Amino acid sequence: MKFSSRVKILRSSAFAAASILISACQTPERSAESAKAEPAQKPTAPQAVKIETPAPKPVAEPAKPAPAAQVPAPIPHPSRPAARIAEPAPSTPDVPKVDYKSFSPGKLLLDENGRIVNAHGAGFIRDNGRYYMFGEHRLGGELGRKSLVGVRCYSSADLLNWKDEGVALKMSSDPKSDIFTGSILERPKVIYNPKTKKYVMWMHIERRKAATAHSANFDDIAAEKADYSSARIGLAVSDKITGPYSYVKSFRPNPKKYPVGEEKKLRDVRTLLVLKDPDMRYITLDNFRKGKYGIDEIFIRDFDKGQMARDFTAFIDDDGKAYLICASEENGTLQIHELSDDYQNFTGSFTRAFKGGFNEAPAIFKKDGKYFMISSGCTGWKANAARLWSADSIFGEWKDIGNPCRGTPEEIATTFNAQSTYVIPVAEKSGAFVFVGDRWKSDDLMDSRIIFLPVEWENGLPVLRWRDSWDMKIFDAKPTPPLSPPPAAPIK
DSSP states (O other): OOOSHHHHHHHHHHHHHHHHHHHHHTOOOOOHHHHHHOGGGOTTSOOOEEOOOOOSSOOOOOOOOOOTTSOOOOOOOTTSOOSEEOOOOTTOTTSOOOOOSSBOTTSOOBOTTSOBOOOEEEEEEEETTEEEEEEEEOOSGGGGGSOSSEEEEEEESSSSSOEEEEEEEEOBSOTTSTTBTTSEEEEEEEEEETTTTEEEEEEEEEOOOSTTTTOOOHHHHHHSOOOOOOOEEEEEEESSTTOOOEEEEEEOSOTTOOOTTOHHHHHHHHHHHHHHOTTOTTOOHHHHHTTSSOHHHHHHHTTTTOOOOOSEEEEEOTTSOEEEEEEETTTTEEEEEEEOTTSSSEEEEEEEESTTSOOEEEEEEEETTEEEEEEEOOOTTSOOOOEEEEESSTTOOOEEEEOOEESSHHHHHHTTTOEEEEEEEOTTSTTOEEEEEEEOOTTOGGGOEEEEEEOEEETTEEEEEOOSSBOGGGGGSOOOOOSSOOOSSOOO
């Protein structure tokens, strides 16, 4: 709410706090040896910085995090006025050491230093015996919808206890960069290429487009409306899994390419469309919803400049081939794109799945030669029902299985109030997988919680059930019979 000069003062204080927090997050990397020698000054544990607020009364300091069995008070967000923003150094004696023994989905997840795990829309990769999580570092409040820090990395031996490895890819201070501070960077995914020995990071990029697009001022960034029309895929590479990653470029996949098996049909669509609307300026999502254009026309509209790429995931198949699965065609279709041998470009071979179905947040995995994909509908930040698909080939045909969730009507309708982001193969348990989702909190994205749930099986199909607490022993148990019947019909 913006209705007084008092709010301006609070916002000014908030943006100052955000500036200092971002500076702390972007402390230059140092060697592991130096970090061990000076544990209190690791980049992952910046020293407390005191920020005085103009409020007439002092604000109480935030509660110290409690042991893992409890839910501690969250660290004050940079968009909220507070007496200070402080992240305790690891050596502080009264900060309890985090040592989780089980998963507690939806509760505050802390790293090993007792700080909030800040990695949203995350992707996961296993490397040299450890799991690595890469996600969006979000701020609180109105600044949370823009990217001001970058991609944060955490590592874990057991998927329970996470070490903060720092910012793997930092937002740029160059106004000409695609990842200039204040642009939108979402759903980072890292894959490793054994031929080039490079770690390849892909991400969804939305460029700033307002008149203030070249400004680094927090007031300007906060005032800019989020614009998702760029719909580009971004690329960064590194020699080390934790980074730093060097940003390469962003682009749209496969310009002037037709999908496998659809060239003749789409050529005909293009011929007619050029006669009807040569500039293709009327092919919009709104006109699609009004029935004036079909999903194929949206594909042709983007044919020359490349296909849209919003929510996406990355997947490496058993044969070493890699793919990006992207929400394209105004989110109306999921496109599955084959990557080049170095995983840094596209081969031109791709397919369209679930045309006109409007899916987001794809998460793909493979078991016993069969491919499974969990996605969500398109309802903004609001949770909706998950969708399960299966195929015998990565390029399909993909079949609609329905809703994989089991539980109460509300749990089934909202995917336990979460949206899919990834499905992790468990290295220590053959055939075991962990579903990861985000509980988006649209007015405070920094406080969006991460949920981990075991993927269970019924009649050869994956299902999800809510569990307040669970551990890896669940994968040792024999499959249980269905607790509730599946939805009567697939959710469209």
